[in-house]
Structures are given as C-alpha cells and as structure tokens.
Amino acid sequence: MKIAGCVALVTGTNRGIGRQIVEELCARGASRVYAAMRDLAGAHALPPAAEPLRLDITVADTVARVASEHPDVTLLVNNAGVNRNQGVLAACDLTAARAEIEVNYFGTLAMCRAFAPVLAKNGGGMIANVLTITARVPAPAMGSYCASKAAALHMTDCVRAEVAAQGTAVLAFLPSAVDTDMTRELRGVPKESPQAAAKALCEAIERGADQVPFGARAEYVTRMLQEDPAKIRREYASMMPRPSPAAQPAQVDER
Numbered sequence: 001m002k003i004a005g006c007v008a009l010v011t012g013t014n015r016g017i018g019r020q021i022v023e024e025l026c027a028r029g030a031s032r033v034y035a036a037m038r039d040l041a042g043a044h045a046l047p048p049a050a051e052p053l054r055l056d057i058t059v060a061d062t063v064a065r066v067a068s069e070h071p072d073v074t075l076l077v078n079n080a081g082v083n084r085n086q087g088v089l090a091a092c093d094l095t096a097a098r099a100e101i102e103v104n105y106f107g108t109l110a111m112c113r114a115f116a117p118v119l120a121k122n123g124g125g126m127i128a129n130v131l132t133i134t135a136r137v138p139a140p141a142m143g144s145y146c147a148s149k150a151a152a153l154h155m156t157d158c159v160r161a162e163v164a165a166q167g168t169a170v171l172a173f174l175p176s177a178v179d180t181d182m183t184r185e186l187r188g189v190p191k192e193s194p195q196a197a198a199k200a201l202c203e204a205i206e207r208g209a210d211q212v213p214f215g216a217r218a219e220y221v222t223r224m225l226q227e228d229p230a231k232i233r234r235e236y237a238s239m240m241p242r243p244s245p246a247a248q249p250a251q252v253d254e255r
Helices: 016-027 060-069 095-121 140-166 194-207 216-227 229-237
Strands: 007-010 032-037 050-054 075-078 081-083 125-130 168-175 211-214 252-254
Touching: 007 016, 016 032, 016 075, 016 194, 060 095, 075 095, 081 095, 081 140, 095 125, 095 140, 095 168, 125 140, 125 194, 140 168, 168 194, 194 211, 211 216, 216 229
Parallel strands: 007 032, 007 075, 032 050, 075 125, 125 168, 168 211
Antiparallel strands: 081 252
16 A cells, blocks of 8 residues: 555554654655544644544544544554553453453454445555554563453454455554553563654555564564464563552553
8 A cells, every 4th residue: 555645544643653653654645644532632743744633432423423524534543552551360350451452452443343434435445453462472461451452463354354355455563562651661671662663564554564563572472473482472471460459550541
C-alpha cells in the first residue's frame, strides 16, 4: 500500500507511538490523517495534514458514528491500548484483565468490524494493528496485558482471512518494548524509540507485510521461537509480577 495520498485513521494518538505514527504518515505524504483520541486535550501540535478526532474505541455507538462520518479512510491503524501492569493471579481482582480485554481486544475488533466495509467500498486498503512481541511470549509481570494482546493477535489473523477477498491487507505489528509511558514499569529492558517504531510500522505498511516483529528484542524472540521455544519461554517466565497486590503498579492508558 502507498501511504502517499492515502487517508488514514490512527487510534491512541495522544502521545507515545500513536503520536509518532501520525507524524510519520504525514511526512510520507498521507493526504489526511485522522488522529483519534479520547481526550482532545492531547491534540496540540499535530502536523497540518492531521485532524484531531474524539473517539473512545470501547463505545460501540461512537465507533459506528466515526466510521459513517469518515467514509474516505483507506488505512486504519489500531494503536490504542491499555496496560495495567499486573499479573494474572497477583492482581487483586479481575478489573485490570477486563479493562485490557475491553480495550486491547474488543476495542480493536470493533474498529476492524466498523471500518472493513469502509475499506471495501474504497477498493481495499489496509488495517494495521499495533500489538506487542509479548503477544507471542508473555511476561508474567504484565500477564493480563499480554493475554489481551495474544487474543488480538489471533483475531488479527482471522480478520486478515475474512477481508482478503475485498482486497484489504492486514498487518500485525509486534514491537519490542518502546520507550513510552506504557513501558515505564519495565526496568533493565532495552527500549526502542517511538520514532523508530513508527518508521518501521510505515515501512511494513508499504510492503504489505502480514506480521512484523520490530526491535532487537522482538527479533530475538522470533528467532528463539524457531530455535529453542522452551528456552525463551523460561526466560520470559522470570519476569515476575509484584509480590503484593497492595503495591499499585502504574496503570497506563494510551487511548
């Protein structure tokens, strides 16, 4: 897919990777980029080709309205996400897991369902879902987040199969830890820059790729899953959650 001249909609653009994706799409010549976010207070300093858009991907009526009001979209980038940084058993209750599934899985799915018909009417296009390499090998320190992203990865594969006949490509982008608020709880782990992640995503979009790991750590995980999957799973299993649920971890919402 050619980014130059396309009309894109990107979710979760208030900061972090999402904001850099908007910048990169504009730099590559997108004719218009809808920069979607829940709170337009984060809409400052957008590029001229970007248009701020209020959107909560967990509200069905809002998603449907945005899709009907923006029939020109040819590229959908699902970047919005939530990370409560909690283990699956260490958490006090299921609140974190439900929030992550609601945003990372159901919200992304809702956007795919709403915009697949839009892309079809425009002759095809592309859906790019920004996930994480821990969708393939989970880290227990943020176990419920990893589980929600793993569900989104499988969903992405299914969406790809369903929209292939309409000429729409679907990308699963699997970055290593990126230096944003989402990963501030991760210590001792190398982090990629948001700018580099956005550039790699756009390159993958233009190649029409299906699934792309990004970053040294993601490439290492991908290689180890082929060479010694048991070893890489043991390595990630050592990333344990906080021992006491009373210690509240950072709860990061990039929507």
